[in-house]
Amino acid sequence: MKEKIEALLVKYYEGETSLAEERELRKFLLKVSGFQEEKQFFLGLEVLKTLEPTEKAVPQAKGEASLWLKIAAVITLFLGLSWLFVDHQSKKEEALAYAQVMEAFSLIQENLKKGTTSLEAIQDMRYLNKANEIFNINHKEEQ
């Protein structure tokens, strides 16, 4: 293992190692004793690799919503308008139906009124027998 590390180190210092060989070198160094300076230096590089800035949100343009937000807004607007249209239509139909029913009722009422007017003559007919009742003509004839 030590020989392999030494060979890789020579290659490394000559700038001839590939990225895979450089990863291998760092891995091998962890498994053997010695090479203290190299180990410490590569450890420092690993520490540097972990440094990150504090979390921040990706900037978003105020007037420029993302594509998905735009799509969602259009769908919501479309659904809202459709609902308003359907609601308006159904209210219109209800009003029309109500008007038709009322018209039908008014026709029936009018026809019934006609019927009763024509029956008014019959009402007068009940007086035809009134004289007989008053003067009891039939009864007397029987007697």
Place this chain on the structure above:
Amino acid sequence: MKTFFEATIWPLRNQLYRMAYLWIKNRSEAEDAVQEALEKAWSSREMLQRMDNPTGWMIRVVKNQSLQKIREHKRWAVLGEGEDLPEVEELPAEESPPALQLVFRFLKELPEKQQEIFHLREVEGLTYEEISEYLEISMEQVKVNLFRARKSLQLFLTKHREK
């Protein structure tokens, strides 16, 4: 669905931060430099999207922001005789791990170009092609600078061993 800025520029944040830290050697200043660079990128995102090498552009902007911060600190240090002001040319704080301090001591000895190339290779794990593209230099320049940086490292570690 991610925008160009979210998919291409924002993921560079950690890498840019480490590069800024390498130049400024102060964590909060490095964070500010990256934030300012990202704000610039945000306002120029449409232009960036049309660029062949937006990463290279970002590295240059972060570098400019970092240099500006270093210059500002130097100016303040002269005006206020350096009292109570962070020393930007210093190594990471004493509480940093000794291994990290060793890396910074070594990097300080390198010329700027070698520092950048060494960092991109050893810390960010980039290939020669990627470094060449990011820094907009030839592959040959990348190889030569990395070779020199590693030779300096060999010498640096030998000296360290002998101490």
